[in-house]
Amino acid sequence: MPRIAGVxxxxxxxxxxxxxxxxxxxxxxxxxNLRQAGYRTRTAAGGAAALAxxxxxxxxxxxxxxxxxxxxxxEICRSLRAAPATHDLPILMLTxxxxxxxxxxxxxxxxxxxxxxxxxxxxxxxxxxxxxxRLSRAAGAPxxxxxxxxxxxxxxxxxxxxxSVDGQPVQLTLLEFRLLKFLVxxxxxxxSREALLVEVWGYSTEVETRTIDTHVKRLRDKLGDAGxxxxxxxxxxxxxxx
Amino acid sequence: MPRIAGVxxxxxxxxxxxxxxxxxxxxxxxxxNLRQAGYRTRTAAGGAAALAxxxxxxxxxxxxxxxxxxxxxxEICRSLRAAPATHDLPILMLTxxxxxxxxxxxxxxxxxxxxxxxxxxxxxxxxxxxxxxRLSRAAGAPxxxxxxxxxxxxxxxxxxxxxSVDGQPVQLTLLEFRLLKFLVxxxxxxxSREALLVEVWGYSTEVETRTIDTHVKRLRDKLGDAGxxxxxxxxxxxxxxx
DNA sequence: CGAATCGGTGACAACCCGGTAACAACGCGA
DNA sequence: TCGCGTTGTTACCGGGTTGTCACCGATTCG
Numbered sequence: 001m002p003r004i005a006g007v008x009x010x011x012x013x014x015x016x017x018x019x020x021x022x023x024x025x026x027x028x029x030x031x032x033n034l035r036q037a038g039y040r041t042r043t044a045a046g047g048a049a050a051l052a053x054x055x056x057x058x059x060x061x062x063x064x065x066x067x068x069x070x071x072x073x074x075e076i077c078r079s080l081r082a083a084p085a086t087h088d089l090p091i092l093m094l095t096x097x098x099x100x101x102x103x104x105x106x107x108x109x110x111x112x113x114x115x116x117x118x119x120x121x122x123x124x125x126x127x128x129x130x131x132x133x134r135l136s137r138a139a140g141a142p143x144x145x146x147x148x149x150x151x152x153x154x155x156x157x158x159x160x161x162x163x164s165v166d167g168q169p170v171q172l173t174l175l176e177f178r179l180l181k182f183l184v185x186x187x188x189x190x191x192s193r194e195a196l197l198v199e200v201w202g203y204s205t206e207v208e209t210r211t212i213d214t215h216v217k218r219l220r221d222k223l224g225d226a227g228x229x230x231x232x233x234x235x236x237x238x239x240x241x242x
Numbered sequence: 243m244p245r246i247a248g249v250x251x252x253x254x255x256x257x258x259x260x261x262x263x264x265x266x267x268x269x270x271x272x273x274x275n276l277r278q279a280g281y282r283t284r285t286a287a288g289g290a291a292a293l294a295x296x297x298x299x300x301x302x303x304x305x306x307x308x309x310x311x312x313x314x315x316x317e318i319c320r321s322l323r324a325a326p327a328t329h330d331l332p333i334l335m336l337t338x339x340x341x342x343x344x345x346x347x348x349x350x351x352x353x354x355x356x357x358x359x360x361x362x363x364x365x366x367x368x369x370x371x372x373x374x375x376r377l378s379r380a381a382g383a384p385x386x387x388x389x390x391x392x393x394x395x396x397x398x399x400x401x402x403x404x405x406s407v408d409g410q411p412v413q414l415t416l417l418e419f420r421l422l423k424f425l426v427x428x429x430x431x432x433x434s435r436e437a438l439l440v441e442v443w444g445y446s447t448e449v450e451t452r453t454i455d456t457h458v459k460r461l462r463d464k465l466g467d468a469g470x471x472x473x474x475x476x477x478x479x480x481x482x483x484x
Numbered sequence: 485c486g487a488a489t490c491g492g493t494g495a496c497a498a499c500c501c502g503g504t505a506a507c508a509a510c511g512c513g514a
Numbered sequence: 515t516c517g518c519g520t521t522g523t524t525a526c527c528g529g530g531t532t533g534t535c536a537c538c539g540a541t542t543c544g
Binding site: 210213214216217232234235 | 500501502503504505
Binding site for chain 2: 186188190195233
């Protein structure tokens with residue numbers, strides 16, 4: 001819960017993170033911070049180099065930029081998932097801002113997590129930590145039990161973009177899922193339309209505020225009677241009853 | 243038909259943002275907008291002044307220009323991160339456009355977010371919001387005990403706009419809530435109608451003073467027998483008995 | 485005691501806000 | 515290219531919220 005200031009004593013020195021990005025600055029930046037946090041690091045500028053590097057020494061976590069000059073990050077992802085030796089390699093995807101589609105694609109090919117640029121490096125490191133923890137916990141188990149967000153009858157598998165009510169999966173669009181996720185994360189607390197706009201739609205969006213209402217309605221409808229959990233706080237915003 | 247761009251009611255007044263930049267114009271601009279958004283602000287022109295200001299009163303968020311005349315923003319960042327009292331202070335870095343390196347350096351010393359000049363002030367404010375949210379989310383368990391205002395049997399959850407009497411929630415409108423909040427904050431002290439108009443209705447309102455009486459009545463009604471706590475001071479105003 | 489002042493109270497109308505449905509625009513896969 | 519799902523926009527509606535007023539009782543003060 002507290003921010004990590006010093007080196008987390010739980011971190012082990014022998015965890016190897018491979019950073020793949022074509023921007024040298026960004027590579028350095030990420031590398032520096034990961035080292036600071038106690039990780040071993042390797043870097044690669046492109047997709048080909050990345051694959052070579054993985055072959056040389058299998059990293060424990062792979063940080064992969066989606067937009068690479070030679071082979072796309074998606075391709076890398078796919079081939080890694082295809083190979084038995086690396087099919088369960090934890091991959092953290094870096095995507096350009098607003099790349100909605102990128103995110104989806106990223107998950108489709110099996111990234112374990114994603115961070116959109118520009119990102120907070122601290123957040124990135126924390127996510128690597130989380131990825132590692134999640135993984136070591138599930139080590140040995142054939143199917144990784146994803147972390148679930150829960151609020152009452154609603155359950156979200158953030159990794160898989162699956163939402164369910166009473167265990168029954170509900171088909172949501174990406175936007176609806178993100179909206180619900182934000183509400184679940186803030187469960188019990190009111191979120192203003194402004195906040196929703198920022199967190200779900202993005203900073204520089206020019207969406208009309210009423211658009212939110214529409215999507216809230218769609219979300220409520222799809223959630224069935226569990227949709228009642230989304231409360232309207234008149235003049236303020238929305239809240240998910242906990 | 244744009245909505246009235248009112249102040250986000252979720253923002254709290256007591257959040258302090260320190261703006262550090264050597265350009266007075268920029269400082270003013272940012273400060274103005276943050277205030278408009280409901281934040282308290284301080285400013286500092288240089289690094290030394292910034293550190294002094296932080297020492298004087300720890301801000302909740304620090305907006306820091308990377309290029310400062312005296313001490314570089316990087317140095318500031320570093321020393322703040324080094325000190326236990328401020329190591330987890332959320333820092334939002336301002337960097338010159340195209341300053342790829344600057345951005346990198348900024349992150350290396352542990353900024354939580356960055357915005358490149360020239361930037362949209364709206365976005366800056368939104369990012370401050372987001373930073374705060376992220377922070378409060380990471381600060382503890384999901385259902386942290388919110389800040390509560392209390393006066394006798396009446397209790398207000400300021401963040402969530404929930405009022406309760408003897409633990410029983412009472413359904414209030416936004417206006418009623420603000421009115422009650424103002425009275426609770428001033429508990430024991432008389433507040434004139436004039437003051438109520440200013441604080442609850444806003445500065446530029448043209449509401450008739452008798453309107454207040456009506457709302458006080460509605461409030462009393464909704465509070466049930468606890469409504470008696472709102473005393474009328476004839477010829478002066480209202481007061482909440484403590 | 486009686487008038488003036490003040491606040492309580494109920495009614496009412498205007499308005500604001502969110503729900504809702506229909507439609508348009510867009511992107512993507514077949 | 516077409517069709518379809520997703521997303522954004524708009525218009526309308528209904529109800530909650532709010533401002534105003536009239537009336538009345540209470541208090542104050544001459």
